[in-house]
Amino acid sequence: MKLETVYDEIGLLKPSIVTKAKYRLYTNADLRRLQEILFFREVGFALKDIKNLLNAPNYNRTEALKKQLNILEAQRERIDNLIDLVKNEINGTNMDSFSAFSNSKVHELQAQFREEVLERWGGTDSFKEYETMFASRTSKIQKEQTEVFLSMVQDIFETLAIYEDKSPSCAEVQSLVYEWQHCISDCFYQCDKKMLSYLGNLYVSDERFSHFINQFGNGDLAAFFGKAIDIFVQGK
Numbered sequence: 001m002k003l004e005t006v007y008d009e010i011g012l013l014k015p016s017i018v019t020k021a022k023y024r025l026y027t028n029a030d031l032r033r034l035q036e037i038l039f040f041r042e043v044g045f046a047l048k049d050i051k052n053l054l055n056a057p058n059y060n061r062t063e064a065l066k067k068q069l070n071i072l073e074a075q076r077e078r079i080d081n082l083i084d085l086v087k088n089e090i091n092g093t094n095m096d097s098f099s100a101f102s103n104s105k106v107h108e109l110q111a112q113f114r115e116e117v118l119e120r121w122g123g124t125d126s127f128k129e130y131e132t133m134f135a136s137r138t139s140k141i142q143k144e145q146t147e148v149f150l151s152m153v154q155d156i157f158e159t160l161a162i163y164e165d166k167s168p169s170c171a172e173v174q175s176l177v178y179e180w181q182h183c184i185s186d187c188f189y190q191c192d193k194k195m196l197s198y199l200g201n202l203y204v205s206d207e208r209f210s211h212f213i214n215q216f217g218n219g220d221l222a223a224f225f226g227k228a229i230d231i232f233v234q235g236k
Contacts, residue, residue, distance in 0.1 A: 008024070010048075010051065010148055011051065012037060012047060012050065012051045013030065013033055013034055016029070016030055033054065036050075036054060036064075037050055037054070040053070040068070047187075067113045068113075070109055070113075074105045074109050078105070148187075149183070149187045156179060156180055156183065157213060157216035157217075157221070157225075158216055160176050160216065160217070160221065160228075161216045161217035161218070161221055164218065164219060164221060164224055168224055168225075168231055169228070173228045174231065174232055176228070177225075177228050177229055184199070196229055196232070197230065197233045199229070200225070200226045200229030200230055200233070201226065203222045203226050203229075204226040209222065210222040210223075
């Protein structure tokens with residue numbers, strides 16, 4: 001399932017025009033909203049948080065972008081430090097440093113961003129009214145999100161089964177692993193590579209997961225998916 005379809009189904013990004021042939025046509029305003037969504041995803045926000053934020057009254061795009069820029073700059077600083085560390089190792093300079101691996105500054109800025117969002121837009125009467133209205137729809141939305149997730153699960157594993165006779169390292173399979181990682185992040189919790197690796201082992205070792213995944217294929221699809229995840233995580 002394509003991301004734009006998911007965004008449409010959960011009400012995050014709906015196309016302004018849908019043709020009789022069911023083609024989605026996006027206006028410049030739609031594309032700007034998509035850009036905002038992708039910015040928020042890049043700095044670690046879940047889709048449900050992005051939806052609430054973009055729909056909040058008095059949301060200020062420029063202000064939000066400035067905060068996102070701070071987070072992206074912190075991410076760039078971390079990458080630059082890691083690059084320097086690797087270069088030093090290549091040149092034979094053993095730094096014995098692990099600080100470059102730390103992501104604490106990025107996480108701190110992300111947490112600060114969330115707090116500032118609540119402080120900036122969470123205290124207004126209009127936001128409280130919006131929050132009350134949103135709460136009344138929570139159970140319905142949760143049901144819709146569950147249905148969307150189950151639909152994504154079916155699409156991903158049915159597609160995975162098509163490539164079951166290919167190498168788990170092939171581009172098509174690796175793309176499905178990437179899609180699965182983002183599916184977990186969007187619907188449940190932040191799924192970094194460490195968490196993804198843990199899940200890959202679980203799909204093989206826990207027969208409940210194995211049985212569920214194997215029903216979509218003709219063989220041991222769970223083991224195949226586990227190998228594909230390991231390749232993805234290791235970057236092979």
